[in-house]
Amino acid sequence: MEYNQLQDYVLEFSLDNCPQGNQGYNRVLLQLFGFTGHGKSALINSLLYVLHAGKYKIHAESGMTPSGGAVTMERRAYELTPTITVVDNRGLVRMTDYEMRMIYAQLGNFVPLNKKVEWRGNYEEFMSQLEDSELDPNYTDFIVPVFIYKVLNTLSEQEKSQMKVFFKNCRDLTGVFPIVVVTYKTSGNYFEVENMFKCLGAEVVVAVENYSEEDQTQTQGRNTDFLSLLKYALDDVRFRMVHPRNPKEERIQRKKFLHMYSHNTYMEEKSKKERFMARKRMEDRKRFFARKREEAIRKREARRREEESREREEARRRTEEAKRRAEEARAIEEARRRAEEAMRREEESRRAEEAREREEARRRKQARRREAASRRAEEAREIERVRMRAEEHRRKTEGSCFIQ
Numbered sequence: 290m291e292y293n294q295l296q297d298y299v300l301e302f303s304l305d306n307c308p309q310g311n312q313g314y315n316r317v318l319l320q321l322f323g324f325t326g327h328g329k330s331a332l333i334n335s336l337l338y339v340l341h342a343g344k345y346k347i348h349a350e351s352g353m354t355p356s357g358g359a360v361t362m363e364r365r366a367y368e369l370t371p372t373i374t375v376v377d378n379r380g381l382v383r384m385t386d387y388e389m390r391m392i393y394a395q396l397g398n399f400v401p402l403n404k405k406v407e408w409r410g411n412y413e414e415f416m417s418q419l420e421d422s423e424l425d426p427n428y429t430d431f432i433v434p435v436f437i438y439k440v441l442n443t444l445s446e447q448e449k450s451q452m453k454v455f456f457k458n459c460r461d462l463t464g465v466f467p468i469v470v471v472t473y474k475t476s477g478n479y480f481e482v483e484n485m486f487k488c489l490g491a492e493v494v495v496a497v498e499n500y501s502e503e504d505q506t507q508t509q510g511r512n513t514d515f516l517s518l519l520k521y522a523l524d525d526v527r528f529r530m531v532h533p534r535n536p537k538e539e540r541i542q543r544k545k546f547l548h549m550y551s552h553n554t555y556m557e558e559k560s561k562k563e564r565f566m567a568r569k570r571m572e573d574r575k576r577f578f579a580r581k582r583e584e585a586i587r588k589r590e591a592r593r594r595e596e597e598s599r600e601r602e603e604a605r606r607r608t609e610e611a612k613r614r615a616e617e618a619r620a621i622e623e624a625r626r627r628a629e630e631a632m633r634r635e636e637e638s639r640r641a642e643e644a645r646e647r648e649e650a651r652r653r654k655q656a657r658r659r660e661a662a663s664r665r666a667e668e669a670r671e672i673e674r675v676r677m678r679a680e681e682h683r684r685k686t687e688g689s690c691f692i693q
Contacts, residue, residue: 292509295516300340302523303372304431307530314536317373317526318430319519320396320463323437325380328472331499332437333367333375338500338507339515340369345505349377364395366402373519374430376402384451386554392455393550396434397462397543398427428536431529433522434459434467440477440496444485453489462546464539465525470518471496493521 290298304311321329330349338345348367365377378395382388394400436456444452460466469486471479474496483494497514500507 290520292513292516295513295520296340299373299516299519299523300370302370304526304530307527309530309533312530312534312536313429314431314530314534315429316371316431317523318398318432319369319373319375319522320378320432320434321376321437322378322392322396322434322467323380324439324442325382327380327437327439327442328499329377329380329437331501332470332472332497333377335497335500336369336375336515336519337367338505339512345500345502347502364400364402369519373523384448384455386558389455390547390551390554393458393462393547396432396459397547398430398432398540399544399547426540428540431526432463433465433525434463435518435522436467436469438469438471438482438486440471440473440479440482449485449489456490458546458550462543464529466490466492468492468518468521468525469494472499474498495521 302317304314304317321332323329333349334345334347337348349365364379366374367377368374376395378392381392391400436459456467469491471482471486471494475498479496483496486494495514495518497518498511500511
């Protein structure tokens, strides 16, 4: 299809021209979803710039706040043509269950347009908001989900798994598989990203390079990319409108889906919390018994240390007692030795004295003997002298007699 034909096809598209008429629908609602900062608002500005002659204008604010949050906090609707309206929905951040619940509520058209979107983490609050949407129900929008993805971004394996579920739920909720729009296509490997999304189940992947205040120069190739995106969406609408449709019934089915999804996620979250609390109670119980065991171990250790201390003290006392007794024994032994030594010396002194006395007695006895012997010898000599004198006298007497 030539460029002008493509542009006319988009601008002149009417639900009334579908095979079975509009069947109760009066506009096509292109629901834009994606992570914050991936170019949803910039895509809307580019679509308006391509479809309508004039200067580039910023209709949808884009970018991130200084804190890192998204600028878009509302469901903002922008009319591309009398039949086609594009909605800048609040972006994804972490793809948590409660966040996805609000994403599906926006996708199902249960959140008012041009009003602030608050993530409802509480199940009861979300269900109340869902019921409030029935005060002014919208049956007349044919919803086409469009997922915006920056080519430079990378998905983890967990995010890929979540994305696959998200695409399937979008199809179940709207009857249309999401069209994937890859932005910043010249900044990365578009074909690699396209293959990734094809593997996740995407049927249509379109790469675009958004216009901006710094880059407003239109080219046929870039414009064709944006028009092709719209044509893919309108072809999906025309394909689905071949069969009979009931807008009210479809809204009821979308609401049932949301009820079921919310209930399942709530029960799963409740189950997770219960499992968490059970694990926490179990861990608390384990920690309690662990503390008890540690306390018992500490008490046993304290008793053991106390017992060891008592034993050491007792051993010290026994050692000191043994030392004292040994000292006393040594003192007694020393005293005994000194006493024995004194007795020995006394005995030796006594014996020496006795020996001296005996020696003295012996010497006195010997002296007496020598004296007696001397006396006897003197007496013998005296007797001998007397005898000799007597003999001399006798001889003299006898001589005298002889002479006579």
